[in-house]
Amino acid sequence: MAEYQAPLRDMRFLLNEIFDAPGQWASLPGLSENVDPETADAILEEAGKIAAGSLAPLNQSGDEEGCHWDNGTVTTPEGFKDAYQTYAEGGWVGLGGDPNYGGMGMPKSLVAQVEEMVQGANMAFGLCPMLTAGACLALHAHGSEELKQKYLPKMYEGTWSGAMDLTEPHAGTDLGIIRTKAKPNDDGSYSITGTKIFITWGEHDMAENIIHLVLAKLPDAPPGPKGISLFLVPKYEVNDDDSLGEHNALSCGSLEEKMGIHGSATCVMNYDGARGFLVGEPHKGLMAMFTMMNYERLGVGIQGVGAAEASYQNALAYARERLQSRSPTGAQEKDKVADPILVHPDVRRMLLKMKAHTEGSRAFITYVAQWLDQAKFAEDAEFQKKADAMVALLTPVAKAFLTDRALDTCVIGQQVFGGHGYIREWGQEQLVRDTRITQIYEGTNGIQAMDLMGRKVVANNGQFFEYFADDVADFITENQDDPALEGYIQPLASAIERLADVTEHVINSAGDNPTEVGAAAVDYLDLFGLTAEAYLWARMVKAAKPKADNDTSGFYTGKLKTARFFYDRLLPQTVALAEGIRNGSDSMMAFSEEEFG
């Protein structure tokens, strides 16, 4: 297995040469005081070292050993506890956190790169700080000042970790029907009772305390999703002097046996009158939890990019070393028994498909992250509104499109290895097993698609979509006469027009037919993602072209050629997706139950 190397070159290209991140940071008062280009670069460099040196070496052993459950106690795989301590002490958990509570206040466009490295090196491990950071965000946005002061500093420093407790055995997507109850206590706290399942890092030995954000229903809760409240429930009670008190009335009942991410604990959590604290207003817990969920959804998209990058690195190294058959144009390495498989067109096709989607996905994450920074720090209200809309629109695409592409990429990366890809020691099959969860948790990709199509497109009559389309249109207008972009502007213009037409088509059909949204959703999200990638590849071409002539590293010429491959061989899928959507929902909804078989 190739050793994981953080893709710093590509990250710097995105931040400095595509998105002018330093310029953006300098322009935003809330950021300019925390970050400058040198600091950012040092952070990238250091994160790369930790990912490659400390986390990646535990990835395979963590998968093999898994977490252990013994009478409610969870022990992590060998090395995880030490690695976590190093990680926490480096300040990485609070990298994007509010400095007023001990966070480092770094912009998401930078934090996202760090997150990709961590997830690419060790997804099972990476889930723990990812959940902590998301819990902090929800607590920061919705918690009382008292709760924030009590919990955020310890969580930012990683001494305490966070977990999100939503799912119950009978309630996954449909949180409106959860049964966990919260009974008010006399002291203003609540007594939480119920069972939660699929709680990632719900119990473990890496942090001193675990802060659960738990969805539950108050006695006077209205039925459905409008009757859900959010509670902070610590594993150990926290005394007034911030020391740890008694073990709360909660326990981990068991760990799930699952397909992958074995290094992480997936817990059944039982609450038996555990003491918790209301976060935000009663019955508005789902909205508060969405602050965390949206963070995690982008985080899951980032996990996909990380895994795809790792799979590509392994596959490329193998393709350079593995000697098998001769090039169709004649032997390339005559002194060897065969040529490296990198010479074969179909191996190149596989690698380029991996590279095109992985780098396109990284660009997409950075693009969304930059909008997030605008939404958080921009001072112009109108612009902030647009930024909010863009984040809302793009988050489900980041979650679902990037993880769908990531599974494809990992499957292809496994395929490059032939039979060896199916064997554990090479690591490629683990990446497939691990990545598979990213399409499922934090709202399945089908749910993401429905969120995009229904809430983010149809519900606002395409207004959010217009923001995105305008962004692309501006780029096209600015660059339509640029010879560097010949062969890109025209197909990009067709693609965005196709997407706009389909968007309008679905908005129009949805009025008459409530099933149209669900029937179009997944294909629409794919179409959206491919079009967005086409836009970002065009931007990469624009940046790379002037530097390609004097490029001896192959970085810029490689960018140009990957873009060409994307436009020639992957973008045509948009035509098929658009046609499928236009054919409508009738063929799905016409089925009676028995006709399914």
Added chain:
Amino acid sequence: MAEYQAPLRDMRFLLNEIFDAPGQWASLPGLSENVDPETADAILEEAGKIAAGSLAPLNQSGDEEGCHWDNGTVTTPEGFKDAYQTYAEGGWVGLGGDPNYGGMGMPKSLVAQVEEMVQGANMAFGLCPMLTAGACLALHAHGSEELKQKYLPKMYEGTWSGAMDLTEPHAGTDLGIIRTKAKPNDDGSYSITGTKIFITWGEHDMAENIIHLVLAKLPDAPPGPKGISLFLVPKYEVNDDDSLGEHNALSCGSLEEKMGIHGSATCVMNYDGARGFLVGEPHKGLMAMFTMMNYERLGVGIQGVGAAEASYQNALAYARERLQSRSPTGAQEKDKVADPILVHPDVRRMLLKMKAHTEGSRAFITYVAQWLDQAKFAEDAEFQKKADAMVALLTPVAKAFLTDRALDTCVIGQQVFGGHGYIREWGQEQLVRDTRITQIYEGTNGIQAMDLMGRKVVANNGQFFEYFADDVADFITENQDDPALEGYIQPLASAIERLADVTEHVINSAGDNPTEVGAAAVDYLDLFGLTAEAYLWARMVKAAKPKADNDTSGFYTGKLKTARFFYDRLLPQTVALAEGIRNGSDSMMAFSEEEFG
């Protein structure tokens, strides 16, 4: 997990209502004496019972327990040995074997259905009889009369099993560079020395003897694939009275740790001067082995269909039971806390994509199987030539297209379960892990695509393709005015024309550019497979339409609606694939090595 049920209704529909298998069997002298409709139906019924009652119950436990290696001895998971004995005693191993040596002489169109049931119930188990039957086929076609008489009867009865030993650590796809040596002994036998890896069921405790077909090089072998010979190497020597003699000088060095099919043993086999017997002519072993490989390739396609069917059954059962959220058209089951997820358009989309490809794939297998029966038994030489060409053309499509679709289907089937799909107990994640190997072994799907595009299309200048295109054209001509096929004939005609155009395009470009074949191959195979499925769905519409009016079971109306879904939502992909292929190989081959990263 739903209990596996053999899809007998659909198999009977294919055999009796689409392909008139009984008519074909009656018309072929080699078959008419062995099979009649009643026998065939009894065989289907009985196979369904064994698959559901004896093999499926061992699928999950076999995955969990796996095979055990101890100092060269391999022990199978609990229950496998008994199940194998029942299976062998039922005569199932020799179902398609030559009656002159104890086989049952059944047609492939029937045997393929039985194989699907076995593989759908338990793929790890199914590999053992599948390899035995393939080894018998190669031995039957190329072995001496003495070898055939000595080995075939015991193999057909399953007392001895078969294995194929091709791969070596440095030689997978590129068999020309194998190092295993065969030294002639004075008695006409050979002494085999070398190491083989990835040998499925190479060692185990279910059969009394294991007959390895081993590729090795004779001392005077020319280099490359033309210097490979095929040897039969039994685990135990066979005495003149057919009793078992000494353990041959071969041993299982270890088992691979792999992603799935844990119930099967994947062996490293060491040969230290083991006594073997030449099968066929010296240096022509690869061709002889291809008899087995082509059998296994179709068999692997069948594995895909079986797994896809199992995943669909599980997903459908879950979608009917799992209550979550309300239908977009309003609550359907008001007395329940939520509606079954089957009401949601996107869940229907998932199930229909699974159903469309699984039933389309089963039809494809039956179509190929029927051509195989023609190739074997037809008396008209011209027609037999066409049948041979069709089998050659369609086999790589069956292997690769059906297994690619099968992985998609199993991934979707897992997705229907949401988070529960990632958990072992539900069985869906095992189907994904198991099915993943079908895209890799017996020649990766990339190799299948190259075989199709290079050897089966370009090399004969499209002649084999013409046979297929004529078959479709005949159907179109016969049915173009049939109102039952309105909405199908025109898109089918477009699809076959698109495929024919692309075929011609690649044949023409391949002359000038040797990389074009490899660059087009995978997309071409997809395009071919989708077009073939469209053809078969049209045939199913033709058969189902007249029966749909009086259909209370939903079977025929379900067929019609699934066909509509396929044409509306899946067939459009052909447009994108064709465009990608036309864009050529330049974007792949332009890359220098360093530009990959």
